[in-house]
Amino acid sequence: MLRIILDQDDVLADTHGKLAQIVHTEFGLDLPEDTFSHQPFQAVLSDADQKKLYKIIHQKGFFTDIPVIKDAQEVVKALSEKYEVFVGTAAMEFPSSFREKYDWLQQHFPFIHWRNIVFCGDKSILHADYLIDDMPRNLKTFSGKGLLFNAPHNLQETGYERVMSWQEIATKLL
Amino acid sequence: MLRIILDQDDVLADTHGKLAQIVHTEFGLDLPEDTFSHQPFQAVLSDADQKKLYKIIHQKGFFTDIPVIKDAQEVVKALSEKYEVFVGTAAMEFPSSFREKYDWLQQHFPFIHWRNIVFCGDKSILHADYLIDDMPRNLKTFSGKGLLFNAPHNLQETGYERVMSWQEIATKLL
Numbered sequence: 433m434l435r436i437i438l439d440q441d442d443v444l445a446d447t448h449g450k451l452a453q454i455v456h457t458e459f460g461l462d463l464p465e466d467t468f469s470h471q472p473f474q475a476v477l478s479d480a481d482q483k484k485l486y487k488i489i490h491q492k493g494f495f496t497d498i499p500v501i502k503d504a505q506e507v508v509k510a511l512s513e514k515y516e517v518f519v520g521t522a523a524m525e526f527p528s529s530f531r532e533k534y535d536w537l538q539q540h541f542p543f544i545h546w547r548n549i550v551f552c553g554d555k556s557i558l559h560a561d562y563l564i565d566d567m568p569r570n571l572k573t574f575s576g577k578g579l580l581f582n583a584p585h586n587l588q589e590t591g592y593e594r595v596m597s598w599q600e601i602a603t604k605l606l
Numbered sequence: 607m608l609r610i611i612l613d614q615d616d617v618l619a620d621t622h623g624k625l626a627q628i629v630h631t632e633f634g635l636d637l638p639e640d641t642f643s644h645q646p647f648q649a650v651l652s653d654a655d656q657k658k659l660y661k662i663i664h665q666k667g668f669f670t671d672i673p674v675i676k677d678a679q680e681v682v683k684a685l686s687e688k689y690e691v692f693v694g695t696a697a698m699e700f701p702s703s704f705r706e707k708y709d710w711l712q713q714h715f716p717f718i719h720w721r722n723i724v725f726c727g728d729k730s731i732l733h734a735d736y737l738i739d740d741m742p743r744n745l746k747t748f749s750g751k752g753l754l755f756n757a758p759h760n761l762q763e764t765g766y767e768r769v770m771s772w773q774e775i776a777t778k779l780l
Contacts, residue, residue: 437731518731524720530704546698547728553721557611557692559733559749575733 433516435560436605437550438508440521440533442566443581444541445498451485459484472585495532500540503598510606512543519544520558522570523551564601568592579604607690609734610779611724612682614695614707616740617755618715619672625659633658646759669706674714677772684780686717693718694732696744697725738775742766753778 441447452468455461459481467476473485488494511517519541523533530551537544550558555565556573563574564581568589571578579601580592595601615621626642629635633655641650647659662668685691693715697707704725711718724732729739730747737748738755742763745752753775754766769775 435731520731523725524708524723527705527708527720530708530725531701534698534701534704545727546701548731549698549727550731551697551704551725553719553723557609557694557722557724557733558731560731 433514434562435516435518436511436562436564437518437520437555437558437560439563439565439567439570439581440519440523440537441498442501442583443564444501444504444508444519445495445536446501447495447498448583448585450498451489454488455481455485468584470584470587474585490526490528492528493532495526495529495536498536501598503602505540507598507602507606508541509543510602514606515562516548517544518548518550518558518560520550520552520555520563522553522555524553562605564595607688608736609690609692610685610736610738611692611694611729611732611734613737613739613741613744613755614693614697614711615672616675616757617738618675618678618682618693619669619710620675621669621672622757622759624668624672625663628662629655629659642758644758644761648759664700664702666702667706669700669703669710672710675772677776679714681772681776681780682715683717684776688780689736690722691718692722692724692732692734694724694726694729694737696727696729698727736779738769 438444473482508517519537521533523529537549555570559575561576563571563576564579565571566581566583566586568586571580571592578592580586580589580594582594582596612618647656682691693711695707697703711723729744735750737745737750738753739745740755740757740760742760745754745766752766754760754763754768756768756770
């Protein structure tokens, strides 16, 4: 069976969406509703507001209620019947997130066994046939086939095959 | 730089030693002091006592105060100047241990960056040049060079190159 590693934030979990929501409702900036659907936070927020947002990610509970990305559950379930599916997430940057990220996966992707979950920092230590990730730096060091999951912070990247949605992943891999 | 992955329990941390101590002081079995220095718990304890021990591993705080294996700190420090050193530990089996295992590493091996720490289940997803591990099943699926760190539960294993101590690792790899 071929192996696929799936990134968690901004591939399974709509972390960017939750952060955008927080900026819109709590930062008092009066920005158009679709501001962050096509550009990263760095392009819009002041340094001080970026720091504020980074602190929010570190707060207890941040990772508990992140929405699931559209169609991820159904497609990952189908993938797991044809591939060995792993989740590989750079959780080490946020030590207080460990348990929350684990529980989130158990809640929304209960068919992914704990043996197939990886919390790491540098993903170049991971080896599989496919990696689906929103971060070009993770695809750069990957020895298998990388797919760049479309996100506002990677729109300028042209070096990797881009997938726009879980439906597109289903078309490609199922 | 070549990469080395080090297992945490029974390679860096004397987890077996802490468990043996607990059995001797809390289980009321009146066993000779060296009982667990040359045989695994399964060879001595009843099923009920094994279950009791397994529950203790899951208790909050279990992983906070495990002693460091002799010479591990000095040798890993020296290795980290010649190799890229990662820690790869099957922490997913014990979700309440995540933060404790991370903090333990920060405390005793502060020179290992969080980017180089991996919590996983199935280690066959990891790729490096060397893996030092006490579990034959982890060496079995490893594509690089595996070294079996001597432990009471692997004494019968003959399929892998065995290392008896961190001093022996220093001699081999430095």
